[in-house]
Amino acid sequence: MISNATRSLSVTDHLRESILSGGLPAGTKLQEVRLSEELGVSRTPIRAALQSLAAAGLLDYVPNRGYVVREFPMSELVDAYEIRGSLEGLAARFAAERGLDDTQRTVIEQSLAAGHDLVTRSTTMNDHILRIVGQTNAAFHDTIMEASLNRLLSQMAQMSFQIPRVSNRNIIAFSLDELRQRHSEHYLIYEALLARSATKAETLMRNHVASVKFAAVRALRETR
Amino acid sequence: MISNATRSLSVTDHLRESILSGGLPAGTKLQEVRLSEELGVSRTPIRAALQSLAAAGLLDYVPNRGYVVREFPMSELVDAYEIRGSLEGLAARFAAERGLDDTQRTVIEQSLAAGHDLVTRSTTMNDHILRIVGQTNAAFHDTIMEASLNRLLSQMAQMSFQIPRVSNRNIIAFSLDELRQRHSEHYLIYEALLARSATKAETLMRNHVASVKFAAVRALRETR
DNA sequence: TCAATTAATTTTGTATACATTTTAAAATTG
């Protein structure tokens, strides 16, 4: 189990991971004594974790009845990308308005450099590439979200990812050509941010996420 | 204290209300024993409430250090209306795509009728009007959010309101003229929903919330 | 005097016992 400052946090991470990975499918009832025996802790940290995951929207809770892994209809998974597009678009706008600090610029430039390397050197698409791309892509998007200086927005963006089957941020393209396209979009967004062109940054980011949506939804439909 | 199925939920509601109303200002440390004595319950429901409010973004939590009412900079309060505009715009789009059921149409039509009454009969702006307007306005927006059939979106919209000083949904206009404008916007949005014009509904809703933002931000700046 | 260390206190984290509610099973009744 993930090691953390408190057992409650460890249990929370563990259960979240189980839900997002599909190990605990929708409809699964999470019972306190059962979990406490399985995970070797008392009911107290279990309850804390369940409450936290319910607040995060992953569990349904009915007083005196307990917690159930909630259902995520396919429509909501697809919607999640629309929502993410709006939120990340806003983040890009705010980041452009407020500017990037040195660290943020560095992180983004490293992410772009890594992306450039991958895109120019690769000859065929494979899982390894997708994994690396997922990392650099996440760094790019997370940094812009951070630069928006808005915790509410960051929290919402976080939520739009913590959904089963959507939480895999690796799939943003299928072919190398698509990947090159995504990379050039990143580059244009970064330019807009540096130029402090708020509206442009927002539009570019929104369209970028819409492009990612194509690949992600295709992956969603294929895996089931 | 608010009566609920469990003490935990009552405490949660009570503390949330205290934070949103400003009774517990930013930076206030919420200590378990102190609260349990004040509210006459054990630490258990107190802890449950604190965890829940932290997950909702109202409290900052540091393991082994406890919970503190988080700071909401003015910029985030203003941003909240931008976020709300995007989210409600999406909700309007989804609602138009998916259609309204009979109950939802009825609720919205009643809200529009009440709004029409108020707008045509009133001669001067006052608190009573604002209160009624707040209610009918909330019914209108909540119903569209519900019709979006997206729980994640609803949850996020909920979050964009549960912010101190933003949580007062009554102020959407200052003059009667502005109020008439808001009302006509509602009417146009409803028309777009009935016509299943998704893009139109989204744009109208986004602009509508932007208009509300003017009044709300003016109120924000005035009250401090 | 003051910095560092130690000790005491306070606060949060966890386990557990008990209370209450829900759910399942058993018994009763028509």
Added chain:
DNA sequence: CAATTTTAAAATGTATACAAAATTAATTGA
């Protein structure tokens, strides 16, 4: 036998005792 009621079991909610960490106060030593 089916439907209802009663009873038993199991699950969640709450209180409390203890453990561990953090904070504060006291002590020590240069």
